[in-house]
Amino acid sequence: xxxxxxxxxxxxxxxxxxxxxxxxxxxxxxxxxxxxxxxxxxxxxxxxxxxxxxxxxxxxxxxxxxxxxxxxxxxxxxxxxxxxxxxxxxxxxxxxxxxxxxxxxxxxxxxxxxxxxxxxxxxxxxxxxxxxxxxxxxxxxxxxxxxxxx
DNA sequence: GCCAACGTTGGC
DNA sequence: GCCAACGTTGGC
Numbered sequence: 001x002x003x004x005x006x007x008x009x010x011x012x013x014x015x016x017x018x019x020x021x022x023x024x025x026x027x028x029x030x031x032x033x034x035x036x037x038x039x040x041x042x043x044x045x046x047x048x049x050x051x052x053x054x055x056x057x058x059x060x061x062x063x064x065x066x067x068x069x070x071x072x073x074x075x076x077x078x079x080x081x082x083x084x085x086x087x088x089x090x091x092x093x094x095x096x097x098x099x100x101x102x103x104x105x106x107x108x109x110x111x112x113x114x115x116x117x118x119x120x121x122x123x124x125x126x127x128x129x130x131x132x133x134x135x136x137x138x139x140x141x142x143x144x145x146x147x148x149x150x
Numbered sequence: 151g152c153c154a155a156c157g158t159t160g161g162c
Numbered sequence: 163g164c165c166a167a168c169g170t171t172g173g174c
Binding site: 151152153154155156157158159160161162 | 166167169171
């Protein structure tokens with residue numbers, strides 16, 4: 001079982017949008033970066049991911065989602081009307097993928113980026129490396145556990 | 151709104 | 163293959 005971190009802007013799609021429909025699955029689409037895409041394809045059913053709010057009033061980890069469906073081609077890449085449309089992508093050879101996620105729980109409070117940065121034990125997290133802008137990335141178990149203890 | 155860091159594109 | 167120009171991400 002692996003752990004992940006997935007970013008979204010809460011004004012577009014936040015943890016509350018998931019919390020509103022418990023038990024339902026949502027397709028995590030719109031990822032258009034190859035490294036992030038590769039992480040999506042490595043995800044297995046049952047993996048857990050932190051739901052991270054970027055560009056938010058409170059930037060940080062807001063909740064946890066469960067991966068309930070492994071990577072399948074992202075249909076928004078083929079839809080000219082979609083904001084994430086990729087004119088170069090070809091349905092016969094899909095470049096972009098998404099996974100199915102399900103709401104697991106909200107954290108009692110948002111664990112802010114500032115707090116994550118302040119923790120010595122989290123220094124080596126991928127999220128905190130300078131210039132790290134990936135919207136989907138792996139989280140080491142030791143970091144996952146440490147964060148849940150905050 | 152600003153801007154640094156990064157990814158992508160395209161000319162050569 | 164190099165690299166400048168441009169677009170995007172995301173913190174502040």
